Amino acid sequence: MSTSTENETGVAVAVGAAAGTAAGVEVADCVHCGEPTEYPATTRGVTLCPVCEWQEAQRTACSG
Numbered sequence: 001m002s003t004s005t006e007n008e009t010g011v012a013v014a015v016g017a018a019a020g021t022a023a024g025v026e027v028a029d030c031v032h033c034g035e036p037t038e039y040p041a042t043t044r045g046v047t048l049c050p051v052c053e054w055q056e057a058q059r060t061a062c063s064g
């Protein structure tokens with residue numbers, strides 16, 4: 001049996017899987033850097049990519 005399912009969408013699938021989104025679902029862009037987030041495009045409000053989200057968390061932790 002061949003399992004050659006390797007393609008460029010593999011990355012998107014892996015990212016989407018982390019957020020519980022199905023493959024092919026459009027994700028929202030990060031409001032800071034424009035990188036794809038792990039949130040679906042239907043998410044309301046501010047969406048941050050994992051990197052910016054981490055940075056925000058650090059900032060919150062420090063200023064809190």
Ligand SMILES: [Zn+2]
Pocket residue numbers: 030031032033034035048049050051052053
């Ligand atoms: Zn970002």
